Amino acid sequence: MVNAQNVLVGAPDQKTTGAILSAVLETELPTSPLETPDPAFQSSGYISESGLTVTPERSTSSIKDWSGAIIRQLLEEFNGTLAWEHLETNKQSLATYFGDDNVTVASATAETGEQMTAVLGAFELPRKSWLFRIKDGKKRVLIKVPDGQVTEQGEVSFIKTGAILWPVTLTTYPDSEGNNIYIITDDGEFAA
Template sequence: MANNSANVLAGKPLATGGVLVAPTGTAAPTDATTALNASFKALGYVGEDGLTEAAERSTDKIKAWGGDVVKVVQTDYAVTYSFTLIETLNADVLKTVYGADNVTTTAATASTGTLHAVKLNSETLPRQAFVFEVKDGDARIRIYVPQGQITEVGEVTYSDEDLVAYEVTVEAFRDADLDANALKYIDDGKPTA
């Protein structure tokens, strides 16, 4: 098959949000474009570096007497997604980064704006379902992680020159129903006439 530049995509988020989160067990998406279950909450703007997917495999080489490699066995497999959330005043972002039980949000009043009280503690963050929405023109990519957990939160910097942002890494655990860590739906956006 010849090269085809129409098959090349760039990854931009949908206008409705590129990173969404819901409780585990929320109805799963079944394709790249059908509306998501209303339980999925968009986490707003993501930093300019976008979304990074990393699939890592660790292997061991088994050698025969004399040193020839006779087999390579896989010892490890992990899928992670990394991104930076930049909507610091978004309650759903705070609950995702710090854990819903650690965030209390109080609606604005005549004397104060919306208030967020955030506990920083050692509690393990819960597993959640994540959806990542990507587009290029009419083409769509939807990545579904039914069992994701934030395992890393980067340093938060408060300065005149930087945004207050949350660099996070989500570990995608293998889901028994899906029989995978994540599922990627890709639609080229070109239906037949």
């Protein structure tokens, strides 16, 4: 039976914690969309209106019988990626884009405001644990990535007619259970 109440929208749940959070690898992950994350998880601020995209990628090889008909597909490779654009320029969003060790912040002085310096170079970005929090009214969705690494930094444009966006793609790696991404929903309807 169809039920329009099961149609969800993907709005960010950023009222109290931010919608995209990261912490050092192996930080304890929440088990429910309603659970407060470990304080080690840091929000990276506003995300652009294009939102969050989860892309599962599978490559397979075919087994064919004598006649050439495909009779089975074998999984050769799996990769799950998530992509988004940081709309806010702050220490955490720059640390996501450039890498934690590649962003420094100098406090304001009598002569300058707070200054952030970020560097690009030929180095790998850190692997971290990630949370993505989504809401639709009372309904909640939590996407957990126990082990993820920013592996693509998108093009950044500096123009007068639009915000500076910091686009990234996160590659996920399997956890001890062999899972890359967890998606947990809560319908917001509590038992009496």
